[in-house]
Amino acid sequence: MDLKMQVDKNKLPQHVAVIMDGNGRWAKKRGFARVFGHKNGVNAVRDTVEAAAEIGIKNLTLYAFSTENWNRPKAEVDTLMNLLINSLKKELPTLQKNKIKLATIGNLSKLPAKAKAKLQEVIELTQHNTHLNLTLALNYGAREELVNATKSISKKIVNNELNVEEIDENIINSHLYTFNLPDVDFLIRTSGEKRISNFLLWQIAYAELYFTDVLWPDFSKDHFYQAILNYQSRERRFGKTSEQIENSK
Ligand code: IPE
Ligand code: IPE
Ligand code: MG
Numbered sequence: 001m002d003l004k005m006q007v008d009k010n011k012l013p014q015h016v017a018v019i020m021d022g023n024g025r026w027a028k029k030r031g032f033a034r035v036f037g038h039k040n041g042v043n044a045v046r047d048t049v050e051a052a053a054e055i056g057i058k059n060l061t062l063y064a065f066s067t068e069n070w071n072r073p074k075a076e077v078d079t080l081m082n083l084l085i086n087s088l089k090k091e092l093p094t095l096q097k098n099k100i101k102l103a104t105i106g107n108l109s110k111l112p113a114k115a116k117a118k119l120q121e122v123i124e125l126t127q128h129n130t131h132l133n134l135t136l137a138l139n140y141g142a143r144e145e146l147v148n149a150t151k152s153i154s155k156k157i158v159n160n161e162l163n164v165e166e167i168d169e170n171i172i173n174s175h176l177y178t179f180n181l182p183d184v185d186f187l188i189r190t191s192g193e194k195r196i197s198n199f200l201l202w203q204i205a206y207a208e209l210y211f212t213d214v215l216w217p218d219f220s221k222d223h224f225y226q227a228i229l230n231y232q233s234r235e236r237r238f239g240k241t242s243e244q245i246e247n248s249k
Contacts, residue, residue: 003225007055011232013185015059016052017207019199020045022191022215029215035079040217042087046094051221053098053132055228059181060134061105063199067141070110081112084138088118092125099131105177106140135181142201149175178203186231188224190216208234 020041027037045062052060065080095102102122111119119138152175156162162171173179184200184207192213196204210227212219237245 003222007225007228008232009056012057013231014182015184016057016186017061017184017200019063019189020216021189021193023217026215026217034076037217038080038083042083044216044219047221048224049134051224053100060132061137063137065138066198067139067144081115085115085118088122092122095126099129100134101129102126103135104138105135106138108138110139141198143198145177176202188227190214190219206238
């Protein structure tokens, strides 16, 4: 049966995050340069965003460029930035058609001016869309995010805008890039690597983790639905017992 039809619309994760990995290996397997993998990875981004929108996922966050990815060869970094600019241009109609609102997390100041301008433009043009919040993690690092949050909170204490005793999980949450997003319920990583690579450390505290060997450029709508079905088959206990969960249904 159609995988999409099997998805239970009443049991959707509120927030799905994806570590899109395996572009380089996908290209290498075919005897091509790594950048060819990134180019083909754009199709998987479109498919995944559309798939999420089609079943009614409200928040989708994609790891597109980490703070560590600057350490790659300059030519590859340049290609990734150019792909970002061109994809934003090309995919605007897809965003509007599916009523998708674009946002970013990460430190954009280090991005090329052209990329920043294009992002700003698409963010503004899509700001009233309400069907799906699509967040691109760009020059994103979870540790940097936590350092920045700590600095902002400290400044408020020094300025007497906040008492130390008032610091709680909500205060920390509200100083993260993701302040307006719910916790991540479901984290997908492609390419077979089983690590977090400095992505959303705070936000995934209770996320269900899903690892697939599929390389990112091959990741299709059906792979996404398969992942969601796997999520829906799990029992999330949040520290309670299985019996407690059963009895509260
Ligand atoms: C993910 O694919 C894309 C980015 C990190 C930007 P990779 O480029 O990491 O592909 P592999 O892991 O080398 O195969
Ligand atoms: C994580 O992938 C970053 C993105 C997907 C953007 P990497 O391929 O950079 O991660 P590591 O270095 O293998 O952990
Ligand atoms: Mg990788």
